[in-house]
Amino acid sequence: MVSRQIDEHAMTEADCVECGATVTLHDDYEIGEIVDCTTCGVELEVLDTEPPVLDRAPELEEDWGE
Amino acid sequence: MKVGLLYSRIRRDEKLLLAELRDRDHEVEKVDVRKTTFGVGAAADEAAVDVGAAADVDGTSEGDVADESAGDDTDTDGDTDTGGDTDTARTATEAAEVLRDCDVVLDRCLATSRSLYSTRFAEAYDVPVVNSPETARLCADKVETSLTLAAAGIPTPETTVAFDTDTALEAVESFGYPCVVKPVIGSWGRLMAKLEGRAAAEAVLEHKATLGHYEHKVFYIQQFVDKPGRDVRVVTLDGEPVAAMTRSGDHWLTNASRGAETNAFELDDRAEELARAAADAVGGGLLGVDLMETGDDYTVHEVNHTVEFKALNDAVETDVPAAVVDWLESQAAETETEADTETEADTETETNTETETDDGDSDEEVTPVA
Numbered sequence: 001m002v003s004r005q006i007d008e009h010a011m012t013e014a015d016c017v018e019c020g021a022t023v024t025l026h027d028d029y030e031i032g033e034i035v036d037c038t039t040c041g042v043e044l045e046v047l048d049t050e051p052p053v054l055d056r057a058p059e060l061e062e063d064w065g066e
Numbered sequence: 067m068k069v070g071l072l073y074s075r076i077r078r079d080e081k082l083l084l085a086e087l088r089d090r091d092h093e094v095e096k097v098d099v100r101k102t103t104f105g106v107g108a109a110a111d112e113a114a115v116d117v118g119a120a121a122d123v124d125g126t127s128e129g130d131v132a133d134e135s136a137g138d139d140t141d142t143d144g145d146t147d148t149g150g151d152t153d154t155a156r157t158a159t160e161a162a163e164v165l166r167d168c169d170v171v172l173d174r175c176l177a178t179s180r181s182l183y184s185t186r187f188a189e190a191y192d193v194p195v196v197n198s199p200e201t202a203r204l205c206a207d208k209v210e211t212s213l214t215l216a217a218a219g220i221p222t223p224e225t226t227v228a229f230d231t232d233t234a235l236e237a238v239e240s241f242g243y244p245c246v247v248k249p250v251i252g253s254w255g256r257l258m259a260k261l262e263g264r265a266a267a268e269a270v271l272e273h274k275a276t277l278g279h280y281e282h283k284v285f286y287i288q289q290f291v292d293k294p295g296r297d298v299r300v301v302t303l304d305g306e307p308v309a310a311m312t313r314s315g316d317h318w319l320t321n322a323s324r325g326a327e328t329n330a331f332e333l334d335d336r337a338e339e340l341a342r343a344a345a346d347a348v349g350g351g352l353l354g355v356d357l358m359e360t361g362d363d364y365t366v367h368e369v370n371h372t373v374e375f376k377a378l379n380d381a382v383e384t385d386v387p388a389a390v391v392d393w394l395e396s397q398a399a400e401t402e403t404e405a406d407t408e409t410e411a412d413t414e415t416e417t418n419t420e421t422e423t424d425d426g427d428s429d430e431e432v433t434p435v436a
Contacts (some may be wrong), residue, residue, distance in 0.1 A: 030084065032076035032098060045075075058075075062279070063178040065253015066354065066370045 018042040068093040070168035082387040104187040105158035169398035197351035205371035218347035234285035255319040300341040309384040322377040
């Protein structure tokens with residue numbers, strides 16, 4: 001899995017690794033959180049904060065749930 | 067209080083809990099189980115090394131910039147920070163130590179397999195973990211849950227288990243149509259099948275037999291409960307109901323994750339009794355008990371051990387994450403009291419032993435050493 005660190009953006013913005021659009025993050029974003037790219041719809045996982053690092057979220061696994 | 071959070075994905079449920087914990091100035095140690103190894107004997111075995119957990123002690127909120135190069139330090143909010151919320155590698159030994167340093171560990175793993183094993187390791191490291199691996203085992207597998215509920219005398223849908231497509235089809239036919247086939251492990255209503263006739267039953271059973279994993283060859287066949295377009299979710303803490311909601315929809319599956327409409331539900335005495343009994347039957351903890359109304363009674367069809375509560379929190383006035391954190395605080399306090407009592411008892415035993423050695427009079431009153 002290739003991750004990208006987005007240095008040039010403000011603290012709460014990063015680029016979508018799928019389509020390149022800017023993804024705006026809530027101020028309280030967390031490592032491990034999943035955010036949607038509002039442009040292409042792909043699910044992205046927050047890999048790091050300060051600065052934010054995003055990558056494609058893992059695919060749904062069979063045993064996920066509650 | 068220091069809380070370990072086992073996770074692999076931070077859902078809104080976990081964010082609500084993290085916010086509540088941080089608001090109360092509790093330390094949080096996030097442990098991403100995907101990046102953690104759990105060594106047998108890891109707490110003492112320096113050779114059990116691999117990449118480890120991401121650590122977080124309240125280091126991620128806005129403006130909360132920690133100097134990670136300084137190791138243990140104080141960030142701009144004055145909170146203790148043990149290295150920030152990064153993708154830091156950590157050995158299995160370190161992961162064990164991190165968990166052992168927690169007052170309580172909360173399992174919020176998204177994947178059942180990870181939940182089952184990581185809680186088992188936490189228990190092996192002698193760390194108080196909620197929910198317990200035994201509770202997870204009973205809740206994760208529908209066969210185990212059904213057996214447990216039935217053994218406790220709790221009404222639960224009539225169920226037959228078969229291991230072969232032919233016998234499964236016989237079981238389906240004996241139920242009549244419609245009936246339901248469910249995967250023994252799974253959530254959010256996935257792979258559930260409502261069988262309306264023999265042709266559909268044959269197809270579903272054949273498909274299940276070819277899915278690959280052995281669990282799909284455990285055919286869990288259940289009566290179709292003709293519920294009134296909704297079911298009831300009750301979140302309980304050690305059996306005590308915190309809040310409840312109905313999940314309504316036109317589809318026969320009314321999971322909130324499938325878009326069911328959620329509304330607050332006031333528990334009647336019977337629903338409360340059953341929620342308590344079901345929670346107790348699987349060992350208590352933080353649970354989501356699901357009931358269906360059957361006209362003159364309820365039937366309990368599921369108990370969830372890593373319960374999602376965001377929909378419930380939106381539907382009711384009760385602050386669910388606050389109630390959970392209240393309960394975690396009581397769990398940690400209880401553990402501390404037990405540890406103190408054990409230490410006191412050990413000290414007393416040692417003193418008594420010494421006294422016996424000294425004068426051989428086991429009945430002599432000995433003042434415990436503080």
